[in-house]
Structure formats: structure tokens, C-alpha cells
Amino acid sequence: MKYNTSSSNDAAINESEEWVREVLDPDQLSTAKLHIGRLALTGKTMLLLWGLRVYVALMVVMSGIQIWNALHAGA
Amino acid sequence: MEQVISNDITTEDIKRARDRSNVRTARTQGGGRSLNLLWLLIGPGILVMLGENDGPSMISYAQTGATYGVGFFIPFILLTFAMAYVVQEMTVRLGAATKRGHAELIHERFGRFWGFFSLADLMFLNFLTLVTEFIAIRAGLGFFGVPPAVAVLGGFLAVAAVTLSQRYWTWERITLGFATFNLIFVPVALMTHPSAGQIAHSCLTWAPIPGGVNATFLLLIMSNIGATVTPWMLFFQQSAVVDKGLTSADLKHGQVDTAAGAVLAATAAICTVLATATLYNHHVKASSFQGAEFAQALVPFLGTLAGKLFAVGIFEAGLVAAITISASSAYAFGEVSGGAHSLNSNLREGWPIYAVLTVAAGIAAALVLIPHAPLVFIVLIVNVIAVLAMPPAIVFLILLVNDREVMGEHASGRMSNFLGITVTVILVLAGLIYGVTTIFPQLLKV
Numbered sequence: 001m002k003y004n005t006s007s008s009n010d011a012a013i014n015e016s017e018e019w020v021r022e023v024l025d026p027d028q029l030s031t032a033k034l035h036i037g038r039l040a041l042t043g044k045t046m047l048l049l050w051g052l053r054v055y056v057a058l059m060v061v062m063s064g065i066q067i068w069n070a071l072h073a074g075a
Numbered sequence: 076m077e078q079v080i081s082n083d084i085t086t087e088d089i090k091r092a093r094d095r096s097n098v099r100t101a102r103t104q105g106g107g108r109s110l111n112l113l114w115l116l117i118g119p120g121i122l123v124m125l126g127e128n129d130g131p132s133m134i135s136y137a138q139t140g141a142t143y144g145v146g147f148f149i150p151f152i153l154l155t156f157a158m159a160y161v162v163q164e165m166t167v168r169l170g171a172a173t174k175r176g177h178a179e180l181i182h183e184r185f186g187r188f189w190g191f192f193s194l195a196d197l198m199f200l201n202f203l204t205l206v207t208e209f210i211a212i213r214a215g216l217g218f219f220g221v222p223p224a225v226a227v228l229g230g231f232l233a234v235a236a237v238t239l240s241q242r243y244w245t246w247e248r249i250t251l252g253f254a255t256f257n258l259i260f261v262p263v264a265l266m267t268h269p270s271a272g273q274i275a276h277s278c279l280t281w282a283p284i285p286g287g288v289n290a291t292f293l294l295l296i297m298s299n300i301g302a303t304v305t306p307w308m309l310f311f312q313q314s315a316v317v318d319k320g321l322t323s324a325d326l327k328h329g330q331v332d333t334a335a336g337a338v339l340a341a342t343a344a345i346c347t348v349l350a351t352a353t354l355y356n357h358h359v360k361a362s363s364f365q366g367a368e369f370a371q372a373l374v375p376f377l378g379t380l381a382g383k384l385f386a387v388g389i390f391e392a393g394l395v396a397a398i399t400i401s402a403s404s405a406y407a408f409g410e411v412s413g414g415a416h417s418l419n420s421n422l423r424e425g426w427p428i429y430a431v432l433t434v435a436a437g438i439a440a441a442l443v444l445i446p447h448a449p450l451v452f453i454v455l456i457v458n459v460i461a462v463l464a465m466p467p468a469i470v471f472l473i474l475l476v477n478d479r480e481v482m483g484e485h486a487s488g489r490m491s492n493f494l495g496i497t498v499t500v501i502l503v504l505a506g507l508i509y510g511v512t513t514i515f516p517q518l519l520k521v
Contacts, residue, residue, distance in 0.1 A: 016092070017084045023092040023099070025322055027174045030417065031083045036173075036481055039184040045474065049189070052467040055503070056196075059463035 090419040091320045094244055098325070107327075116328035117335065118247045119315035122399055123163060123308050124156070124336030125254040128343050129396030130211020131204070131457050133260075133389055135298040136344050137369045140351030141361035142291065145273050146283040148299065149345055153278070155303035156341040158501065160333055161494045162469060165476045165487065166309050167329035170316030172485040177313040179410035181471055184478065193471065194411045198435075200457075200464055201307050201404045205439035207457050208397040213443055214367040215390025218382065223444060231440040234397050235433050238405075241425075243318045243418040250398050256391035257343045263384050264346035266377045267353050274349075285355075291362075293508060300505055303344075304498070305461040306468040307403045314406035318417050323485060343388075350385065353377060397436060405432040466503045473499065 020029075027033050041049075094115075101112040139148045166177065173180055178197070182190025209227050216226035237249050277283075284292065312333075321329055351369060353376045354361050361372060367386060374382040402418065405428040409416025415425035422429060442448075473495050479486045487495065 016089055020084050020088050020092040023095050024088060024320070025174070028088075028091065028095075028320055028322075030085050030087045030415070033174065036175075036180075036183045038186055039474075039478060039480075041185070048470065049185075049467075052470055053192075056464060056467055060460075063460050063463060 085415075085424060086421045087415065087417040087419040087424065090242055090244070091318075091417075095320045098320075102324075113328060113331065116319075116321065116325050117332040118251065118319055119312045119321075120163065120167065120329065120331075120333030121336035121339065122247065122250055122254060122315065122395075123312040124159065124333070124340035125257045125343070126311070126396050126399035127159070127303060127305060127308055128257050128340045128392055129204070129208055129400075130214075130389060130393035131207045131298075132303070132344070133347055133392045134211070134365070134369070135295065136347040137351040137364070138361065139295050139299060140348035141354040141359065141364070141369070141372075142295065143285055144283075144352040144355035145269070145349065146277045146285070147281050148295070148348055149274060149277045150281050151296070152299060152303075152344050152348065153341055155300055156337045156344070158300075158498045159303045159308070159340075160337040161491075161498050162304055162472065163308060163312055163333050163337075164330055165472055165491070165495060166313040167316055167321070167333055168326060168482070168485045168487075169472075169476055170313040171321045171323050171326055171329060172483065173481050174317055174322075175313075176317055176406050176410040176416060177310045177472075177475075178407035179416070180313075180475055180481070182411050184475065184481070185471070189471075190411050193468070194407050196464055196468070197306055197310055197407050198404055200305075200461060201400050202435055202439060203457050203460070204305075204307065204400055205397060205436060206442050208393040208400065209440045209443040210365075211389050211393025212397070214365050215370075215386045215388070215393060218367040218370050218386030218389075227440045227443055230394055230397060231436055233394060234401060234436045237398055238402065238418065238432055239422070239429065241419070241421050243315075246398075246402075246418045247315075247319070250395060253391060253398070254395045256387065257395070258339065258346075259384050259388040259391065260343045260346040260350060263373070263377070263381050263388070264349035266381050267349055269349045269352075297505055300502065303340075304465060304502065306464050307400050309468055309472055310407050311399055311403035314403070314410065314416070318406070318419065326485070347388075350377075350381070397439075401432045401436045404435055405429070466499060469495070469499050469502065 098112065098115050101109055101115055105111055136152070169175075169177070169180065175183070178190065178194055181193050209230055212230035213223050213226045216229070217223065221229075237246055240246050240249070286292070316329060350373065351361070354369075354372055357376060359372055361369065364372065367389070370382040370386040370389065373385055406416050408431045409425070409428040412427065414427045416428060417425065420428070473487070473492070476482060476487045476495070477492065
């Protein structure tokens with residue numbers, strides 16, 4: 001079992017590179033991930049997402065009304 | 076998929092490799108069921124659940140107990156944590172299978188617009204929530220006579236100190252240590268000598284609901300949902316799973332971790348309701364109480380120790396949530412901006428996320444010291460807003476967890492989708508009911 005107990009400096013990085021590559025999965029390395037492309041969004045999915053955004057906008061307005069009423073009542 | 080090859084090994088990789096090396100050793104020496112392996116792999120699930128038992132949540136539970144006693148809300152809280160498990164388990168699979176945080180995955184799969192939109196949603200809500208955590212820190216320590224400025228500054232320094240350890244493992248273990256104090260509500264509940272029969276009856280009948288269904292009842296329903304299932308949890312747990320280095324081989328332990336977190340958090344939540352049910356039983360009007368006032372109100376009935384424990388619990392709830400929620404913002408910012416997004420990063424590599432984390436916490440802490448702010452209302456409304464913001468977040472989650480191109484064999488099956496969609500429908504309905512009753516409050520006065 002090999003543990004790297006050195007502090008995080010460049011020398012430590014060079015010494016342990018092989019060991020790090022052996023221990024971690026390739027896509028666990030912070031700078032060597034597989035690049036995932038965009039998901040092809042269907043019309044239905046786009047509609048769903050925009051519908052949800054409209055929902056959020058409406059709910060923010062309703063929350064605003066609730067806050068206004070509560071603060072007004074408090075005053 | 077296009078592979079980007081790089082020869083760079085960062086300090087983040089080295090630290091994660093140490094953690095993974097320990098896991099590999101434990102698995103080799105003790106087998107898949109060893110306690111040591113479990114100890115090494117738990118963390119994100121327990122932290123996310125106990126983190127969500129935050130200041131506003133504990134005050135919501137306290138309000139619930141003081142307003143309705145032991146009844147409908149006991150099984151309802153169990154249901155909300157079951158919902159939380161369904162949602163959070165998906166983030167474990169996503170993180171372990173894709174090795175990407177939630178914001179990063181939305182950004183990559185749905186494009187920059189949705190990535191930044193989700194990030195903005197999260198950062199705004201997290202900031203509001205952070206304010207409420209510092210309110211809890213102030214309230215909890217205020218019970219012991221600590222001046223507000225000292226309490227808030229101390230809380231901020233604790234958040235900064237834990238995070239700036241620059242080591243995920245250290246951050247996780249210290250935060251877990253703090254989070255165990257969430258169970259301090261258990262002895263407070265035991266001091267009330269709760270009736271097992273009454274609790275069992277409430278679980279079987281979902282009753283009583285004193286006063287029936289009215290605006291207060293609906294607000295507490297929303298607050299309790301908001302106390303259990305919120306957007307930051309999705310972003311935090313997935314990013315923490317990735318930062319911890321969990322892989323597909325660790326999925327079972329990730330699920331156990333999440334289930335354990337749900338059980339512990341539900342226990343603390345129900346014990347808070349049981350504790351403040353004392354106030355309901357003694358007809359104490361607690362509708363405008365803050366955290367410390369609950370602690371003080373319990374003293375005449377349960378003694379000074381109960382009040383002190385309750386106050387410590389409120390302080391702990393705020394502190395742990397401030398640590399985890401600010402980490403969630405920092406992770407998401409790093410993931411979408413393309414910079415370092417690991418608590419294993421050193422200050423040179425990860426300064427942007429550490430800056431986001433400490434600046435957000437610092438501003439939130441400062442705001443709490445503004446005189447005459449309507450603190451109780453802010454605390455309750457944050458949970459409600461969190462519920463309203465949840466449906467879009469969970470829809471992205473379900474789309475991603477069904478994305479077989481990145482999830483492979485770990486994509487959701489029929490049962491998981493059924494449960495996930497059911498939870499989404501419940502959350503959307505809760506939001507709609509809240510919205511309709513806000514515009515037409517007379518509907519509740521029949």
C-alpha cells in the first residue's frame with residue numbers, strides 16, 4: 001500500500017502521478033474527463049422545460065404577493 | 076463522446092486518490108460489507124439530510140408541534156423524508172455514474188442557457204437560505220447571552236475555517252461531527268415523556284388536525300415539504316459524491332448513506348415536533364416565536380436543560396446548513412464556470428469557489444445584523460420559495476437520470492421513475508395549492 005503523505009506541491013504531484021492514475025478511474029481525474037455533448041432535446045422536452053420556467057415565474061409573483069401582504073399586515 | 080487527454084495531475088486528484096486508496100484497501104481486506112468500508116463511504120447522504128434539518132426547518136417543525144401537537148404531521152414528516160430519499164438516491168447514481176456535479180451535467184447536456192439559469196436559481200435561493208441559517212446561529216447562541224455580532228461572526232469564521240481546510244475528507248468529517256448534534260432534539264423530546272400510543276395512533280390515522288384545513292395548516296404543509304426536499308440538496312449531494320470519488324461500485328453504500336441520513340433527520344424532526352407539542356398541550360401561543368423563544372418557552376415545562384439543548388440544536392442546525400449550503404453554491408459555481416470545483420483544491424487552484432463560498436456567507440451573515448428585519452417571516456417564506464423552485468430542478472434530475480447515454484445501466488427503471496414522477500407531481504400540486512390560496516384566501520375560510 002503506497003500512500004502519498006507529502007504536501008500539495010509540484011514535486012509531490014510528479015512523484016505520485018502514476019499512483020494517482022492507477023487508483024482513480026480515468027474520468028475522475030479533474031482535467032481529463034470525457035467531454036459529453038449536448039442532449040438532443042425533443043420538442044416535448046423543450047415544452048416541458050419552458051412550462052416549468054413559466055410555473056416558476058408565476059410562483060415567484062405569488063410569493064411576492066404573499067410577502068407584500070404579510071409585511072403590509074405587519075406594518 | 077470525444078476524449079480530452081491531459082497529463083496534468085492536480086492536488087485535487089492526489090487527495091481524492093488517497094481517499095479512494097483507503098476505500099480499495101478496506102474493500103480488499105474486509106469485503107463489501109465491512110464497517111470500515113461503510114465508515115469511509117458514508118458522508119454526502121447523511122450530510123445532505125441533516126444539513127436540510129437547518130434553522131428554518133427546525134423552526135418550522137417547532138411551529139408545527141406548537142400549533143398542532145402530536146397528530147397529522149408526525150406521519151407527514153415521515154412521508155416527506157421518504158420523498159427526500161427517492162430524490163436524493165437519484166443524485167447518488169448520477170454522481171457515481173457520470174463523475175459530474177449536477178450543475179455541470181445540466182450545463183453540458185442542456186446547454187449554457189439552462190446551465191446558467193439553474194445556477195442563478197440555486198445561488199439566489201441558497202443566498203436567502205444562508206441568511207436564515209445565520210438567523211438560527213444568532214438565535215441559538217442568543218439564548219446563552221452571546222451578543223448577535225459575536226455569534227454571527229463566530230458562525231461565519233467556523234464556516235470559513237472548515238471549508239478552507241482544502242481537503243474534502245477533513246471538511247466532511249468535521250461537518251459530520253457538527254451534524255450529529257442535530258440529534259440533540261431526541262433527549263428534549265424524551266423529557267416530554269411522549270406517549271408511544273399517541274404517536275402510533277397519529278401514524279395510523281394521520282390525525283388529529285386541530286382546527287382543520289386552513290391557511291396556517293397549508294403554510295405548515297408547504298414549510299414541512301420545504302424543510303425536507305429542496306434544490307440545493309440535489310446540487311450538493313451529487314457534487315459531494317463526485318468530490319468524494321464514489322464510483323458505480325460504491326452505489327449500495329451511497330444508498331445506505333442516504334437512507335441513514337433520511338432516518339436520522341426524520342428522527343430529529345419528529346423529536347422537535349414532540350418537544351414543542353408541550354407548548355400546544357399548555358395552550359402557549361407560539362405563532363410568532365423565533366428559535367430562541369421556543370427554547371425559552373420550553374423552560375417552564377421541561378426545565379432549563381431542555382431549553383439549553385433546544386438552543387444548541389437551533390445553533391447547530393444553522394451552522395451545519397451554512398457549511399453545506401455554501402459548499403453547494405461553490406460547487407455549482409465552479410462546475411458551470413469551468414474552474415476548479417472541489418473542496419480538495421488548494422487555494423491557488425480553487426480560489427474562485429472559495430471566494431464565492433466565503434463572500435456569500437459573509438454577506439448573508441452581515442444582513443442578519445440589520446435591525447428590525449422580519450426574521451420569522453423570512454425563515455418561513457424561504458422554505459415555501461424552496462418548494463416552489465423544486466419542480467424544475469427535479470425535472471432536470473429525472474431527465475438526466477433517464478439519460479442512458481451518460482447513465483448506462485444505472486439509468487432509472489420503471490419503479491424509480493414512478494416514484495420520482497409521483498414526488499414531482501406532489502411538489503407541483505403543493506405549489507399550485509399555495510399559489511391559488513394566496514390569490515383566493517377566501518377559499519380556506521369556508
